[in-house]
Amino acid sequence: MVDRLANSEANTRRINIVENCFGAAGQPLTIPGRVLIGEGVLTKLCRKKPKARQFFLFNDILVYGNIVIQKKKYNKQHIIPLENVTIDSIKDEGDLRNGWLIKTPTKSFAVYAATATEKSEWMNHINKCVTDLLSKSGKTPSNEHAAVWVPDSEATVCMRCQKAKFTPVNRRHHCRKCGFVVCGPCSEKRFLLPSQSSKPVRICDFCYDLLSTGDMATCQPARSDSYSQSLKSPLNDVSDDDDDDDSSD
Structure with missing residues (x-):
């Protein structure tokens, strides 16, 4: 089915519409063999609070952006190669339901669909696209993923020193290694994480010590699959991630 659509005029028109919605600031999306599988609005769990984002699933990439005018204009385009993607279902809890994690070596985050059916369709289509890509390329699934950031609202004190x-x-x-919310004194060091940045990035002292000794796997903490707390607590705008290239999230 995908192969038949690849060079169809209808598919080309659909992709052109997406390109036009992102405008000149967006990257070109039309390449030979690329097919737009589907699109929809998902709730992305961002650093400060959950936000609606427009997602587009192609047979080789996942694209999302901020909604300026629905169906007409989007900005802050993000493109994720699907061959690097792994997804995991998130248990329903509280107001956050029908969610899953999108994990890549560069960035990982949680998204939520409006219904269980929509969640199932998204996950099935993403998994099929990833499987098809890896089958054609002969590559193996990525086993390295960036940490999912703990939302600001889940931490009133530093998650490392437990004091500040x-x-x-x-x-x-x-x-950037474990995703914990930490204070300045507990995260003064920088370390090069090539999958995330070409320059050293902020990491906590705990991860720095482990990375410096080569014990990299231990830096990734076990994360709860519950994100409902981010909808329950009022937020003070006291976040500062000046080296984050997606600071709006």
Whole structure:
């Protein structure tokens, strides 16, 4: 089915519409063999709060962006190669339901669909696209994934020292290795994580010590699959991730 659509005029028109919605700031999406599988609005769990994002699933990439005018204009385009993607279902809890994790070596995050059926369709289509890509390329699934960031609202104190309380002066930071919310003194060091950046990035002291000794696997903590707390707590705007290239999230 995908192969038949690859060079069809209808598929080309659909992709052109997506390109036009992102405007000149977006990257070109039309290449030979690329097929637009589907699209829809998903709730992305961002750093400060859940936000609606428009997602487009192609047979080789996943594209998403901010909604400016629904069906007409989007900005802040993000493109994720599907061959690097792994997805895991998230258990329903509280107001956050029908979710799953999208994990890549560069960035990982949680998204939520409006219904269980929609979640199932998204996950099935993504898994099929990934399987087909890996089968054609002969590559193996990636076993390295960036940490899913703990939302700001889940941490009123530093998750490492357990002492520093976040205030407008003592601001939140995120460790790029474990995803924990940490204070400035607990995250003064930088370390090169090639899959995430070409320059050293902020990490917490705990991860720095482990990375420096080569014990990289231990830096990735076991994360709860519950994200409902992010909808329950009021947020103070006391986050500071100045080296985050997606600071709006």
